[in-house]
Amino acid sequence: MNPFWPERASVYAGHIDLLMWAFTGVVALLAGPVFLLILWFAIKYRRGQAADREHVIDQSMWIEVSWAVIPFVLTVGFFVYAAWIFVGLQRAPADALTIDVVAKQWMWKFQHPEGQREIDDLHVPVDQPVKLVMTSQDVIHSLYLPALRIKQDVLPGRYTSLWFKADRPGTYRVICSQFCGLDHSVMGGRFIVMRQADYARWLATSQVDASLAGQGKALYARLGCGGCHDARSAVRAPSLVGLAGQATPLQDGRVVTADAQYLRDSVMAPNRDVAAGYPAAMPTYANLIGEDQVTALVAYLQSLAPARSGAAS
Secondary structure, eight states, rough: TTTTTTTOHHHHHHHHHHHHHHHHHHHHHHHHHHHHHHHHHHHTTTTOOOOOSSSOOOOOOOHHHHHHHHHHHHHHHHHHHHHHHHHHOOOOOTTTTEEEEEEEEEEEEEEEEOOOOEEEEEETTTTTOOEEEEESSSSSSEEEEEETTTTEEEEESSEEEEEEESOOOOOEEEEEEEEEEETTTOOEEEEEEEEEEHHHHHHHHHHOOOHHHHHOOOHHHHTTTTTHHSTOOOOOOOOOTTTTTTTBBBSSSSEEEEEHHHHHHHHHSSSTTBBTOOOOOOOTTTTSSHHHHHHHHHHHHHHHHOOTTTTOO
16 A cells, blocks of 8 residues: 555545556656656767768658657547546436535534534445535635545535545545635544444434434424415415425526525525515525525425425425
């Protein structure tokens, strides 16, 4: 094991290492002889020597063509391989375990769908696709998992995501790779990959008040959201049942998908994208709740199944 190189804990990390070392090898193979010849000529002809320019210069078209074509083909090959790796990283499997992440100076807060909460530690099962949905409470951060060779910026007011599948149990480092303030250097943690049975025991023994959606439901009731959005409310406001994932017409004529970002913005900046046919009357909750509570509210809204015909919201 190379002591100067982080451990490898996923197939994706193997692809990244192969790409990097192969590209480094090709660059060394192409550039190495040039630098060696420069050094050799500098030593051999350091005192100068009269050049005989009377003979005809030998030319080889095949050498010239191959010197241009071979590097070009190799470069295209590296591009195709890198693009294939990149596209694969953007498409999380449908059965991926979704874990919400909130970055804050100077800690990482992880929220499992079953309700388990962690600070600076992230437990995941081995050989299970995991999707991280991330946002920041304050400034720009960047989640970096060296053992997986993946990094993603975490932005305030926006959701970003990445997915991975760790294939080697162990404990690895979590790093913030974006300078984020005075104690940026201590913003780290542990990434713990567990066997399936061990992960199940960890879930069972972890203290849980409610699932993430359950926490959002309790917050929904505490904030009085139903006073406007429930079917029997006196205030005319859009129904939230079955809203998540649906096409939503807006006042300005646009039609957007009610994804997690739209639901989050509807809570924190409700008058930015107002639903068609409704007044811009909802107050903002930006100064009342934090990003972790918004995450719980979004999870609750996403859990609401479409209402049956004649059923209340």
